[in-house]
Amino acid sequence: MVASLKQIARECGVAISTVSRALNGHPSVSPATREQVVATAARLGYRPNTAARALRSRSSSTVGVVLPDMLNNFYAACTAVLQEQFEQRGYGMVLAVTRNDPSREREALQRLSSAQVEGLVLVPTSRRWELPGAQVPVVEMNRHSSRSGVDVVQSEERDGAREVVEHLLALGHERIAVIVGEQQFSTTLERVDGARQALDAAGLPLPAEYLLYGRHTRAWGAEAFRAAWALRPRPTAVFAASSELALGALHAAQRLGVSIPRDLSLVAFGDPDWFEVCQPPLTSFEQPLHEVGMIAAQLLLSRLSGEQAAPRASRVRVRGRLLVRESTAAPA
Amino acid sequence: MVASLKQIARECGVAISTVSRALNGHPSVSPATREQVVATAARLGYRPNTAARALRSRSSSTVGVVLPDMLNNFYAACTAVLQEQFEQRGYGMVLAVTRNDPSREREALQRLSSAQVEGLVLVPTSRRWELPGAQVPVVEMNRHSSRSGVDVVQSEERDGAREVVEHLLALGHERIAVIVGEQQFSTTLERVDGARQALDAAGLPLPAEYLLYGRHTRAWGAEAFRAAWALRPRPTAVFAASSELALGALHAAQRLGVSIPRDLSLVAFGDPDWFEVCQPPLTSFEQPLHEVGMIAAQLLLSRLSGEQAAPRASRVRVRGRLLVRESTAAPA
DNA sequence: CTGAAAGCGCTTACAG
DNA sequence: CTGAAAGCGCTTACAG
16 A cells, blocks of 8 residues: 555544645645644655645646657767756656657657647658647757757757867878768758868868668668769778668778778767777867756756746857777878 | 646537547547547647556656666666667656665665556566555566566576586686676676686686675776786686676786787677777677566566466576687786 | 645546 | 446645
């Protein structure tokens, strides 16, 4: 039998409403009553029923987080940050996974809406999404959709990709293959755009066959790397625009017996722990995932606390930094 | 304004109870009524209020998962499996993180109890834990506590560790350092035990200074590796009993200029993607994380469906397998 | 400072 | 097949 206010009330000989007030720190409760109630609650192992509380107070103290995949290092790290921030402010967090599938995204949004979440952090999978039911504040994280009126926080993808390619250009590379994920993601768009900007500035083209669109998977990273290696004229450098892609590329390189950076330079995006211990340690553009998570949480939290009286939506971009390690060198 | 049964009832000119029955597929509703109700619900974007439903029906359709850390590859992967299994069976999943801190574990259990979870998958942090409130079925995953009456599923730690050490012995190693995490975890105990069994069988000792207890962190992996390298006589092989520890050890080795496996062999436990592309590719004992997650979910689900009429608690151990790659060789 | 009462949105016997 | 009613556990005006 799990304890309820009713039971505590009976034991203490007071009304349920008094118990509620005592336990919730309402000021108008006599110290004696409060003490007795608190003691009884503790003795009975009372735990408030969140469903009842949410129903009655019309506030669930819960936020939703919708992301593509928990196994992805970037999202796992962001989620850990979000979880901590929300917990600190008394919000529960409920997670939903989309696998970048718009129909799963729709279901996730419905589920969270049913759960009466008070706000949402969303990594959008499609250009347009609809929030069923109550219209709560949403912040888009990492990627953005075409929706207006929502806060967005992401890393400075364009500048990051530009910096990566500039690094390669500075080393003397002129034929650079770019391996990216899903063409429709805003991140892909911006990374390609940044790469192109750097190339343009150097008066170099980015031929279509050097630009390899696919999916953010290890498998595509490997396949695209093999395709890049087979290109004629052969690229002297490869930019793998995520850690998953880099993992696949690196694996393919090792299988093909391609020596990095002697035969070919490789740069990645993202910076999981293992980039430092792989063969060779990877030059990479580190995304500011901790900051992105923090800012997403802060943005949502401030909307929830009503601090921001419906001002314009924010659009925050956080800069990352290039970490030069051993996978890049001048072309042979 | 978010739609409720009341609103739909008003629009359709029927009672709330009829709407509820129509939407929940109750048989005794005329096809015409059902059709009209369903259409109206769709038009209004009706989403059931889970709090109300949970409160009234005394069942939340939610299970809790309590684990140390979402960033850890092993737990992230298990969680992904759990999430999928529970979702398929109509259960929501709420996550809580303990960071291996018993007091956080206590809070997590309280929070989940408040949320009226109907069951729990728990990676216990302490030898004893208490579930406040309603006594729901619990499955311990990966580690076990001293609690009786709960189902346990884990990988065959002891056999795994024994196999790792036997592999080293077969290569001719006689001085093997073992780097492990928290001494109080059941996994640590069993891994050490397995290593010792193999050594015993070969008539070799495991001197205390070759057994390095610490924490499951990259930092301890590095520190312990340096300590192992400084030992006299120097060990010819190191067994790092988790992927985090292996990451630290590998990093330290590279910093110290220790060439693996020429100067020293290194074996790990676990098998994140990157073990294959690191320098050198790591020989490792792959834990059956997918199976562990699946079985944990099945065990809990079958308790929830009441299939098992309170039989004895199960204790499942799943075997992993040794993947020999390039970090192990005969001693110099 | 305290209690009685209403009501959050839903489900489910019960009666018809 | 349908409706009226009770009630899940809580919070919160309102009255005293």
